Amino acid sequence: MKYTGMTICKSMLCGAVMIAALVVGSGDAHAALGVDFDAPTSDNLVAGSDGIAGWSFTANRDLYVTALGIYDHEPDRKLEGSHVISLWKSNGTLITSVSFTEPIYPHSQELVNGKYHMINVGATLQAGQTYVIAATMGTSDAFAFFNGASAADHNLQFNSNLTYGNAVYSDTLTGMPGIDPLSEYGNFGANIDVVPTPIPAAAWLLGSGLLGLVGIRRRTGK
Numbered sequence: 001m002k003y004t005g006m007t008i009c010k011s012m013l014c015g016a017v018m019i020a021a022l023v024v025g026s027g028d029a030h031a032a033l034g035v036d037f038d039a040p041t042s043d044n045l046v047a048g049s050d051g052i053a054g055w056s057f058t059a060n061r062d063l064y065v066t067a068l069g070i071y072d073h074e075p076d077r078k079l080e081g082s083h084v085i086s087l088w089k090s091n092g093t094l095i096t097s098v099s100f101t102e103p104i105y106p107h108s109q110e111l112v113n114g115k116y117h118m119i120n121v122g123a124t125l126q127a128g129q130t131y132v133i134a135a136t137m138g139t140s141d142a143f144a145f146f147n148g149a150s151a152a153d154h155n156l157q158f159n160s161n162l163t164y165g166n167a168v169y170s171d172t173l174t175g176m177p178g179i180d181p182l183s184e185y186g187n188f189g190a191n192i193d194v195v196p197t198p199i200p201a202a203a204w205l206l207g208s209g210l211l212g213l214v215g216i217r218r219r220t221g222k
């Protein structure tokens with residue numbers, strides 16, 4: 001069977017695209033929560049507040065934010081609170097913010113790991129940069145916090161793509177909250193869902209394949 005220059009070009013293009021897709025798939029994990037923990041006892045709950053509760057972290061690699069979340073400790077009630085969940089750069093620049101009003105009943109299917117309502121957003125985080133995530137909790141909604149000992153007891157775990165910084169809190173409802181010296185870990189009123197951005201190697205591989213096609217076409221005169 002005789003192969004023409006065009007046939008070879010098409011075969012190489014298909015191969016380059018398929019390999020690039022495999023590389024992206026192997027290096028790109030599914031979106032995962034920034035923090036997770038076992039359900040806290042009353043000793044590790046702040047029972048409702050008019051302020052903004054959250055935490056800071058540093059991105060260990062370039063990340064894409066798929067959702068922001070609000071902690072929901074209480075079962076369905078007749079009255080559920082409204083919340084604003086925000087993400088800032090460490091200098092106070094707002095990156096993105098979403099509003100969420102909890103449905104009354106039923107809403108268990110909307111919870112992630114039985115704890116968080118997640119609202120879809122889209123934002124990028126840069127490796128080595130520090131960020132703050134926090135939410136307005138309202139007096140009817142508790143949030144979780146932990147000290148060094150209770151963190152282990154409640155299986156507190158952070159996404160490996162993040163490095164935890166500090167708990168943050170503010171009595172005011174505007175602007176980025178500052179460090180909360182009363183909470184060693186937390187305050188986990190807000191959460192984030194992140195996924196690593198595609199690795200550059202895939203784009204390089206696809207580009208190399210396309211350059212190879214150009215060379216073949218020139219040599220074959222097609």
